[in-house]
Amino acid sequence: MSATNSLSTEDLGSTAQRDRRKRILDATYELASEGGFDAVQMRAVAEAAEVALGTLYRYFPSKIHLLVSALGRQFESAESSLVTRPVPGDTPAERVIWVLKRTSRGLQGDPHLTEALTRAFMFADASVANEIHAVGMSMTSILTHAMDPERSTEVTEDDVAIARVIGDVWLSALVAWVTGRSTAAETAAHMETAVRMLLRD
Amino acid sequence: MSATNSLSTEDLGSTAQRDRRKRILDATYELASEGGFDAVQMRAVAEAAEVALGTLYRYFPSKIHLLVSALGRQFESAESSLVTRPVPGDTPAERVIWVLKRTSRGLQGDPHLTEALTRAFMFADASVANEIHAVGMSMTSILTHAMDPERSTEVTEDDVAIARVIGDVWLSALVAWVTGRSTAAETAAHMETAVRMLLRD
């Protein structure tokens, strides 16, 4: 295990360690939610999680790893709540739009958190590839599920390609929204247009 | 003019000032090209451009403004060279793909520079909206021109929407490539797929 990776839950032997990891991610979440990216200061996280700064860095080798890991945890819970439930809508396009809107509404409800996590995601480099990949898989899985909730057929390459493009648009829109370059409404409209272009019924 | 904006060429009265601005952007370019985002250190830029640190900050209020402005200059020159020349390809999709490939090849030829500029673009917040908007316009203009070089008809809303989606995919691909999460070939293939889905002949 190289030093450029975050410690995952499986790597952690003792209960105390798993607990520390959780405390750290909770503190990150809390701080991000209150004040966004800038408020997630490593010293503050360490203090709030009641661990030493060195320990924090032992668990997460950088602020970016920390935030992306927190993002990953978010996505996993979003994924499980979206994939297990029926998605309303008669066509793939409508279902995907529904999922995106629902997700966006969730994100817009906590702008600081969203800003922090999106920034981290965009700033991540190759050393965060594992964490990023996990997020990408969640995203694709959420979208392909929305496209065909019954999964009557196998997921095709085309489905994945479409999901990826939608994911790209979604990310760009998120970045534009987070950085104050477009409003929530513009973002929503743009995504809807994109989805309809990609998923003509 | 608020302090949160970069000084543009028009704001600069004297030749000496325009010259300083140019020296700064040249130095930025040079450093970015050699060592990427991290190598563009404000002290280093100031020294290379032979201006004081305070002066640098007077011209560009932050490292991000500086890099995004440098990116803007790049895009303008790309735009003028791509828009004035005939674009090969028989269909919109082929022409767009040609333009994207050409541009990508240019970017891949200078990975550090690309990394620096992409990072900056992704990290920019609302205070950089002007600079970002300029880049977005260049991008859209390049793509709509490739879609219909003769411009027999007006640019429609649909054209712009498609161009924006392609721009989004392009940006995401660029981020993935720059951060080492995908190879140049994967990036190219993904963009080609996206363009063909969006611009079915």
Add this chain to the structure above:
DNA sequence: GGACCAGGTGGAACGTGTTCCTATCATGCT
């Protein structure tokens, strides 16, 4: 020529991410 002043210089200082070091603590082995 002299006074004025916007813009420039040089550099100190501050905040925050990151690294590093030493002492302390917990846990398993003999």
Add this chain to the structure above:
DNA sequence: AGCATGATAGGAACACGTTCCACCTGGTCC
């Protein structure tokens, strides 16, 4: 129990973006 070993605490130190300040310069107006 005594000990070895790895993890944690606590905190100093460093790097770089950013801010600030005291002073200087080169035009402009009288």
